[in-house]
Amino acid sequence: MKRLCFMVVLGVVATALLTGQAIDPAKKYEVTVGAYGDLEKAYKAVIATDDFKKKFPNVTLKFQTSDFGGHHNRLTTVIAAGEQTNDIEALEVGYIAQFVQAGGLTDLNAAPFNAKKLSKDLVKFAVANATTEGGALIAMPVDIAPAVMFYRADLAKTAGLNMDNVANWDAYIAALKKLTDKSKGVFGIEHPAAVSAIPLNGGKGGWFQNNKPLEPKSKFLDALSLVQKVKAANVDGDLGAWSGPWSQAYLDGKIASIVNGAWFGGTLRTWLSPAGADGSSPWRVAYLPGKMMASLGGTYLSIPQTVPGPRKLVAYEILKYLTNSPVAQLTTFKEIDAFPALTTVYNDKVMDEPVAYYGGQKVRKIYADVALNIPENKVSEYDAVIGGIWNGAVNDVVSGKSTPQAAYDSALKKVIATIQ
Amino acid sequence: MATTILAQRKRRMKAQQWAPYVFISPFFILFLVFGVYPIGYSIISSFFNWKLIGNKAPVFIGFDNYVNVLTIDPFFLSAVVNTVFLLITGSLLQHVIALPLAILLNSRIVRAKELFKTAFFLPYITSTVSVVIIFGNLFDTNFGLINWVLGLFGLPHFRWSGEDLGIKVILSTILNWKFIGWNTVIYLAGLQAIPAEMYEAAEMDGASGFIKHWKITIPQLYPIIFLAVSLSIIGGMQVFEEPFVLTGGYDNMGGSGNSGLTAAFYLMFTAFKAYKIGKGSAIAWLLFITILGLNAINRQATRKYNQ
Amino acid sequence: MNPFKKLSTYVTTFLLGLLALVFAFPFYYVFVLATWRSQEVLAFPPHLWFGTGLLENWTSLFGRVPFATNFLNSLGIATLSTVSVLFFCTLAGFAFSKYQFKLKKTLFFFVIATMAIPGFLNIIPFYKMMVVFGWINTWLPLIVPGMAGAFGIFLMTQFLENALPFELLEAARIDGVGEFSMLWRVVFPLARAGMAVLGVVTFVGSWNNFTGPLILLPDVDATTLPVALSVLNSRVDNNMGALFLGNALTLLPLLVIFMLFSRQIISGLTAGAVKG
Numbered sequence A: 001m002k003r004l005c006f007m008v009v010l011g012v013v014a015t016a017l018l019t020g021q022a023i024d025p026a027k028k029y030e031v032t033v034g035a036y037g038d039l040e041k042a043y044k045a046v047i048a049t050d051d052f053k054k055k056f057p058n059v060t061l062k063f064q065t066s067d068f069g070g071h072h073n074r075l076t077t078v079i080a081a082g083e084q085t086n087d088i089e090a091l092e093v094g095y096i097a098q099f100v101q102a103g104g105l106t107d108l109n110a111a112p113f114n115a116k117k118l119s120k121d122l123v124k125f126a127v128a129n130a131t132t133e134g135g136a137l138i139a140m141p142v143d144i145a146p147a148v149m150f151y152r153a154d155l156a157k158t159a160g161l162n163m164d165n166v167a168n169w170d171a172y173i174a175a176l177k178k179l180t181d182k183s184k185g186v187f188g189i190e191h192p193a194a195v196s197a198i199p200l201n202g203g204k205g206g207w208f209q210n211n212k213p214l215e216p217k218s219k220f221l222d223a224l225s226l227v228q229k230v231k232a233a234n235v236d237g238d239l240g241a242w243s244g245p246w247s248q249a250y251l252d253g254k255i256a257s258i259v260n261g262a263w264f265g266g267t268l269r270t271w272l273s274p275a276g277a278d279g280s281s282p283w284r285v286a287y288l289p290g291k292m293m294a295s296l297g298g299t300y301l302s303i304p305q306t307v308p309g310p311r312k313l314v315a316y317e318i319l320k321y322l323t324n325s326p327v328a329q330l331t332t333f334k335e336i337d338a339f340p341a342l343t344t345v346y347n348d349k350v351m352d353e354p355v356a357y358y359g360g361q362k363v364r365k366i367y368a369d370v371a372l373n374i375p376e377n378k379v380s381e382y383d384a385v386i387g388g389i390w391n392g393a394v395n396d397v398v399s400g401k402s403t404p405q406a407a408y409d410s411a412l413k414k415v416i417a418t419i420q
Numbered sequence B: 001m002a003t004t005i006l007a008q009r010k011r012r013m014k015a016q017q018w019a020p021y022v023f024i025s026p027f028f029i030l031f032l033v034f035g036v037y038p039i040g041y042s043i044i045s046s047f048f049n050w051k052l053i054g055n056k057a058p059v060f061i062g063f064d065n066y067v068n069v070l071t072i073d074p075f076f077l078s079a080v081v082n083t084v085f086l087l088i089t090g091s092l093l094q095h096v097i098a099l100p101l102a103i104l105l106n107s108r109i110v111r112a113k114e115l116f117k118t119a120f121f122l123p124y125i126t127s128t129v130s131v132v133i134i135f136g137n138l139f140d141t142n143f144g145l146i147n148w149v150l151g152l153f154g155l156p157h158f159r160w161s162g163e164d165l166g167i168k169v170i171l172s173t174i175l176n177w178k179f180i181g182w183n184t185v186i187y188l189a190g191l192q193a194i195p196a197e198m199y200e201a202a203e204m205d206g207a208s209g210f211i212k213h214w215k216i217t218i219p220q221l222y223p224i225i226f227l228a229v230s231l232s233i234i235g236g237m238q239v240f241e242e243p244f245v246l247t248g249g250y251d252n253m254g255g256s257g258n259s260g261l262t263a264a265f266y267l268m269f270t271a272f273k274a275y276k277i278g279k280g281s282a283i284a285w286l287l288f289i290t291i292l293g294l295n296a297i298n299r300q301a302t303r304k305y306n307q
Numbered sequence C: 001m002n003p004f005k006k007l008s009t010y011v012t013t014f015l016l017g018l019l020a021l022v023f024a025f026p027f028y029y030v031f032v033l034a035t036w037r038s039q040e041v042l043a044f045p046p047h048l049w050f051g052t053g054l055l056e057n058w059t060s061l062f063g064r065v066p067f068a069t070n071f072l073n074s075l076g077i078a079t080l081s082t083v084s085v086l087f088f089c090t091l092a093g094f095a096f097s098k099y100q101f102k103l104k105k106t107l108f109f110f111v112i113a114t115m116a117i118p119g120f121l122n123i124i125p126f127y128k129m130m131v132v133f134g135w136i137n138t139w140l141p142l143i144v145p146g147m148a149g150a151f152g153i154f155l156m157t158q159f160l161e162n163a164l165p166f167e168l169l170e171a172a173r174i175d176g177v178g179e180f181s182m183l184w185r186v187v188f189p190l191a192r193a194g195m196a197v198l199g200v201v202t203f204v205g206s207w208n209n210f211t212g213p214l215i216l217l218p219d220v221d222a223t224t225l226p227v228a229l230s231v232l233n234s235r236v237d238n239n240m241g242a243l244f245l246g247n248a249l250t251l252l253p254l255l256v257i258f259m260l261f262s263r264q265i266i267s268g269l270t271a272g273a274v275k276g
Helices: A002-019 A039-047 A050-055 A068-080 A093-102 A124-129 A153-158 A169-179 A198-203 A217-232 A244-251 A264-272 A309-324 A326-336 A343-347 A363-373 A383-398 A404-418 B002-045 B064-070 B076-092 B095-106 B113-125 B128-138 B145-152 B164-191 B196-204 B209-220 B222-236 B241-246 B263-272 B277-305 C003-033 C054-064 C067-098 C104-115 C123-133 C150-163 C166-174 C179-190 C192-208 C211-216 C225-230 C240-262
Strands: A029-036 A059-066 A088-092 A140-152 A257-261 A283-286 A295-302
Touching (some): A059 A068, A068 C123, A088 A309, A093 A295, A124 A295, A140 A198, A140 A264, A198 A295, A217 A383, A244 A264, A244 B128, A264 A283, B002 C067, B002 C104, B002 C123, B076 B263, B095 B164, B095 B222, B113 C192, B128 C003, B164 B222, B164 B241, B164 C003, B164 C192, B196 B209, B222 C150, C067 C150, C067 C179, C067 C225, C104 C150, C150 C192
Parallel strands (some): A029 A088
Antiparallel strands (some): A088 A295, A140 A257, A140 A295
């Protein structure tokens, strides 16, 4: 089977080299795309642009979209069955590690794709996440989620606080204390667990050091201690994310700040805290305390190995466009607030524009700055399991069941038992 | 004349002999075509260290998956405990309510039977997402109805969705709510097959309501009771969707203390999040044995009361 | 009726009514939420009455999802599933409950045992088979394998225990009715209550099935309602209003099916004499 595939690819490569391109302008192509959430909306906007129509007049995209869980469930199942998937499949960052470790997605650095020169223009940490030890690039980042702090400028002003240069987490907690007024039902932050992933750079990767899990210990203990400190400060509303009371609290303006990925701004803007008549809201963006750099999310596009050879070549042209064309990246950003992975657009004038929703603040500069400085995380196949165990530890600290040390020890024991 | 009748009888006897085999054959034919391969795949994979995706070849490890799941694995045994707890509180206890409810609905006392029947069955068809939203709101720590009622009695607010026991209470409530109506409808249907003459005879002997039902209705309903309880066991031991949606999916592994992590939930987690399909299959077969065991107990218990 | 009985009737009806409200509320709630704009759906305290977003949700839903096509797919698959299950499972239930034959106990145990196998992972090898058969994007994988499902056989066997008295069958046989004609003249008419339950449960199960069509019907025009509606479930671009409207419209046929079938469950006729 592998041999046959190889011969087919060889044949098509030869043809492509001879004809000079993978896409024959005389033929019509349909590229199938598997996506989740808002991606379909974004990419449909991309193919409606003049730029795309000019470059790919004979290519149409056909989408298979489901919700986050359904999409990844389907994709995993079909790949597990060894059967053909859509030509391009989207993957959230949490699902990348397994494929990096085990294979199943086409190596885009290999011939005939040779993505290495293109991936230079993409954000380094995101590319590193999807690169194997042997140097294979199994997926290309298409959007990323630089983590920032969103805060209510009106509430900050009343409390006499400057949230733009919060020195460290302790200062942040002190600020939250000033912002919280439980008698009025106003909270500094929605839930202590909201800060838990940030010191761990999002928690998708970085769980091991020298092949030892949950090392360096201090990093993980500090993360749990931070959660405990936030909890002890009594500045949260104990609101579970995406629940009724949670969204109502945002709508009522009862939450003063939140730390999350840039995409959350889209959620605020679209429905949680819509802009006023003049297009602005009381929300502003700031760097995380201590100018910490982290990523909370991110999407990748891949071509599973089970896609037939000729389709791979056409699919790659589209994948390339979606990830490397400034038009595509900026269109996606505009549509769904998915921050571009293409670093060259960070110099585009649109990044310098004042954004009406944030009262004219030039938030994109902050996103871009964070994006360029997010540290790399080494991924492992156990990331998902350890993440689940770790959330349990965070939960225990929040509910007061364990101290950070006890929660860490318990989690470490479970992790070691599970990865055997 | 006599020979034709005899021949006819012979033919009929023959038909009676092989008719049942013909009637049950569709199941076995379909099983052979569609059932054998997946089951074989599942059994065989359970003996391998097999990654769900990727190019690494599976490695034969014999019973290691089973041993691991039963001894070293930190989650499986507690997941089974969670499942059995929910089985009892969420799926089995309700029969004590569903059966009398069905008898009541069937009696002359109640009018508007159709309306009640439909209302009781509605939970079964409502989508899990909507149900979880509503019960989440109900049990919300700060604003939920339940805590509000507790507050009226001077009791403190309970963090239902944030505490181990609380999660189980919410799940039990959801399961009870969802399936009481279903069991009631099954019992109602079963009650239709009890001939009215039986009741008339008992009433003539002076039997009152409760005794009438104890002595006639329930014994007559044993096949249906056995059915409904078996289905509750089989379904209850494999409950997945409600805990999954309530506790926020794979990322939270069943919430505080893994309280909402049922056996089926952990099975799915092992296969689709930890990407260990061999281990997942082992969990499936261990669960299978457990369900068979519980059903055997059910059968013994029902047999004891059956003539 | 003496006054005590009358009072207890009213009290019972009242209590049952309360219970019915508790059971029916979430169902009602889906319809309420269907009429609120997406931004307002997750409001707290929850809406108890209808809102003004119906038109907006309607345009959003039908603009995004090929609802009519998916509806027909769902309907076709569910109907064919139900009809075939009712037929094959009643047959098998008849055999297991009213016949004596070799290996009956073993075979029956086998049938029930297959229900105890957690089938969560079977989708993977099953999908491979369906690719080989060429059945992807068709209705077949969702109908054929389950045509004589173990659940239905178990259910019908138990119901037919009581619903089909031996005397009746013997009388029919003496009258010269063959085994197969017996099905149409005796079994199906008497099995109505059980078949009604099985019919509803099968229809609902097929209609609400998400994972199966998600994987086996990848084509957006070939798939069923639950899969089609999942498209609306996203966090940034909130479409919850349209999603709930879709859910509500999906629930309506189930309500109709239940009410159609449930008349059979209390039919007023009890097993007694049967004509023909």
